[in-house]
Amino acid sequence: MNVSELTKDQRLKTNDRGSSIKDKRQGVKDCFSLFRFHLLKIFCLWSLVFGLFFLTGCASLGTYNTATGRREFIIIPTSSEVVMGQDIHRDILKENELSNRQDQIERVRRVGQRLAQVSDRQDYQYRFFVIEKNEINAFTTPGGNVYIYSGLLDKLKTDDQIAAVLAHEIGHCAARHTIKKFQAAVSYDLIGNIILSQVETSDQIKRIASLSSGAVMSLVFSAYGRKDEYEADRLGVRYMYLADYDLQGMIETLQVLKQESKGEDVPLILRTHPYLNDRLEAVKKEIDNVKTRYE
Numbered sequence: 125m126n127v128s129e130l131t132k133d134q135r136l137k138t139n140d141r142g143s144s145i146k147d148k149r150q151g152v153k154d155c156f157s158l159f160r161f162h163l164l165k166i167f168c169l170w171s172l173v174f175g176l177f178f179l180t181g182c183a184s185l186g187t188y189n190t191a192t193g194r195r196e197f198i199i200i201p202t203s204s205e206v207v208m209g210q211d212i213h214r215d216i217l218k219e220n221e222l223s224n225r226q227d228q229i230e231r232v233r234r235v236g237q238r239l240a241q242v243s244d245r246q247d248y249q250y251r252f253f254v255i256e257k258n259e260i261n262a263f264t265t266p267g268g269n270v271y272i273y274s275g276l277l278d279k280l281k282t283d284d285q286i287a288a289v290l291a292h293e294i295g296h297c298a299a300r301h302t303i304k305k306f307q308a309a310v311s312y313d314l315i316g317n318i319i320l321s322q323v324e325t326s327d328q329i330k331r332i333a334s335l336s337s338g339a340v341m342s343l344v345f346s347a348y349g350r351k352d353e354y355e356a357d358r359l360g361v362r363y364m365y366l367a368d369y370d371l372q373g374m375i376e377t378l379q380v381l382k383q384e385s386k387g388e389d390v391p392l393i394l395r396t397h398p399y400l401n402d403r404l405e406a407v408k409k410e411i412d413n414v415k416t417r418y419e
């Protein structure tokens with residue numbers, strides 16, 4: 125039947141069916157466009173990500189970390205980490221006083237530098253500071269700065285015991301725990317800016333790093349996961365052994381911390397370094413492992 129022979133109603137019905145088919149086709153077309161748009165978006169995002177990796181050097185894509193024995197996805201370059209560490213140090217000095225006891229400062233530096241020489245991480249300079257505060261605490265920041273409080277130092281009698289605290293903190297540095305926490309917490313556009321700043325002037329690197337120093341500060345004082353603590357202990361035992369310190373110092377220091385945790389006011393280090401009994405057992409096993417491996 126010829127369309128021209130159809131009645132007006134029939135023509136309308138035919139047109140309705142036609143437009144309904146047309147609508148469906150349009151719908152499929154829209155869906156397809158949306159799908160293509162999503163594909164394009166994913167492609168652009170991945171291009172951006174790979175572009176950033178290219179800028180930072182392909183070697184940083186899944187670089188093998190000898191400290192952890194794993195390939196790791198660290199996209200913040202060491203130079204940015206060091207600038208962050210410098211900014212955080214300035215912030216720390218605004219709120220804390222460094223010790224002026226030369227004997228204490230030199231002792232910590234001497235022990236710290238001996239341990240730093242055997243660290244798996246050698247792409248920045250380690251620096252050691254004593255904060256004058258009656259608190260049982262020690263921590264590390266991005267960029268290789270390690271801080272120990274005079275309150276904790278007063279509880280430690282031997283170089284081996286001090287080495288235990290510093291070696292544990294160097295372990296956090298070598299395993300890049302702080303920067304991994306930072307990388308996991310900040311937005312990709314900030315990380316992108318930090319990476320892109322490598323091709324700009326050092327002033328721009330400083331500006332971007334300083335923008336993020338507040339975020340890093342809070343991350344520095346946030347607790348590490350249990351896995352990170354065990355890893356820092358394991359590395360600490362190894363560094364103490366390689367730097368020729370008595371490994372018994374690690375056990376003694378953990379016992380000092382355990383003793384201090386019995387008071388009512390639980391010190392910060394015990395809140396951020398909990399489960400001391402488990403750690404003591406793990407450290408004893410690691411001491412045996414290290415001796416078996418190297419002797």
Ligand SMILES: [Zn+2]
Nearest residue numbers: 348353356397
């Ligand atoms: Zn720790």
